[in-house]
Amino acid sequence: CALSLAEPPGSEPRSCSGVILTRRPALVLCHAAVFSPFLRDGPAAWGRSGLLQPEALKPGLRLLVLHRQDGGLRQEEARLLGLVPCRPFQQALERAFGPGERWRFGGEAAGDEGQALHWFAWLRVPGLDAPGGRWTARASASHLQKGEGLVACGSPFGALCPDLFLNTLSRGVVSNLAGEENALVLTDARCLPGTEGGGAFLPSPTGPRLVAVIAASFCWKGAEWVGLTLLCSLAAILRSSASLLEEVGAVVPPVPGGLAAVEAGSGQDPLGWVALVECGVTWGSGVLLAPHLLLTCRHVVEAGDRVRVTPAPGPGRAATVLEGRVVFATEESSPFDVAVVELEESVPGFVPACLADTFLPGEEVTVVGFGPLGRACGPSVTAGVLSAVV
Structure with a gap:
């Protein structure tokens, strides 16, 4: 659904996406x-540690929830129950996105709304009540794995053009995870401004299950756009909202057992072959080809011959820093940005990859590497197709 704020005179219109979690009583969750x-x-309110009551808002605000019913669009009056901070999500944000790295999220300019990133709003919508209403099917983010498929549902540009954009779908994968029970989820499912508050669903044989809520549609690191969407675990929001939900008489049913992962590809886990490569103050990614051999980019290691390599940790393998030296690098004038690093010690528990020998445009591929998050959350995963073969 979408939420619009019929604001007092003189204020600019505002809207976002939302998720109908239950219809008995009807509750909508949004950012x-x-x-x-x-x-x-003002923005100072976001610095508080507990629930913000409806009285924290200026008077005269009218809330409307827009949803589809019987093939058409309907508007329902809504009442704010409270604004709730999600502490596990906030802690994960602080760990993954260091303050010195100039991260920005969504459409925020000066950063005022960045203070609200871990805050969520609960709405009571009597017009959506249904006697036999149940909770939306849910899944726990604690079971998510990198590379697992997700479907994001939101309304780009909020309530601006609902005939066209209400409840638009976007498919992607789990790119990275952080925090207590995966409170923070990054996905490459493309989302646009206005989808904040929409849901991310985990496909399953019995139907999609809501696993997270969209917190920011864009990520920026300095002037660099990072094409990932920021999600907050629904389970973390529900835990943080326990007292509010108890006050309104909403009983949250338990989540069924873990679901089987729906991965973008198949075969062995590609995370076992990627490594963090550091040379001087520069860092990047590399691919392990053999226990002593790593392939990377020339520009990553051009600062010197000595390299530090940290293979991604995995089951039975802790993060280990290995020393290496550059044994081959293409010339700076070469169109190929390639270098080979020989490691002084073998990678513990290394299993060689099966290298592809045919490449077909349109076939599915998974990209794994240490992106803008660096070593904070391990390698990230994105999925797509092979666009062209030269």
């Missing part, structure tokens, strides 16, 4: 940043 301009205490 709280949409309420930023209407806080009595």
Whole structure:
């Protein structure tokens, strides 16, 4: 669904996406940043540690929930129950996105809404009540794995053009995970501004299950756009909202057992062949070809011959820093940005990859590497297709 704020005179219109979690009583969950301009205490309110009551907002605000019913669009009056901070998500954000790295999220400019990143809003919508209503099927983010398939559902540009954009779908994979029970999830499912508050669903044989809520549609590191969407685990939000839900008489049913992962590809886990490569102050990624041999890019190791290599940790293998030296690098003028590093010690528990010998445009591929997050959360995963073969 989508939430629009019929604001007091003089304020700009605001809207975002939302998720109908239950219809008995009907509750909608959305991201709280949409309420930023209407806080009595301004952005300073986001610095509080507990629930913000409806009285924290300026008077005269009208909330409308837009949803599809019987092939058409309907609007329902909504009432704010409260704004809730999700502490596990906040802690994961602080760990994954260091303050010195100039991260920005969504459409925020000066960063005021960045303070609201871990805040979520609960709405009561009487017009959506249904006597036999159940909770939306859910899954626990604690069972998610990198590379697992996800479907994001949100309304680009909020309530601006619902006939066209309401409940738009986007497919991707779990790119990275962080925090307590995976409170923070990154996905490469493409989302646009206005989808904040929408849901990320885990495909399953019995139907999609809601696993997370969209917190930011874009990530920026400095001036560099990072094509990943930031999600917050639904389970973490529900735990943080326990007292509020108890007050309104909402009983959260237990989540069924873990679901089998739906991965973008098949075969062996590619995370076992990727490594963090550091040379001087520069770092990048590399691919392990043999116990003593690593392939990387020339520009990653051009600062010197000595290299530090950290293979991605995995089951039965802790993170180990290995020393290496560059034994081959293409010339700077070469169109191929390639270098080979020989390691002084063998990679523990190394299993060689099966190298491809045919390449077909359109076939599915998975890309694994230490992206802008660096070593904070291990390698990230994105999925797509082979666009061209030269």
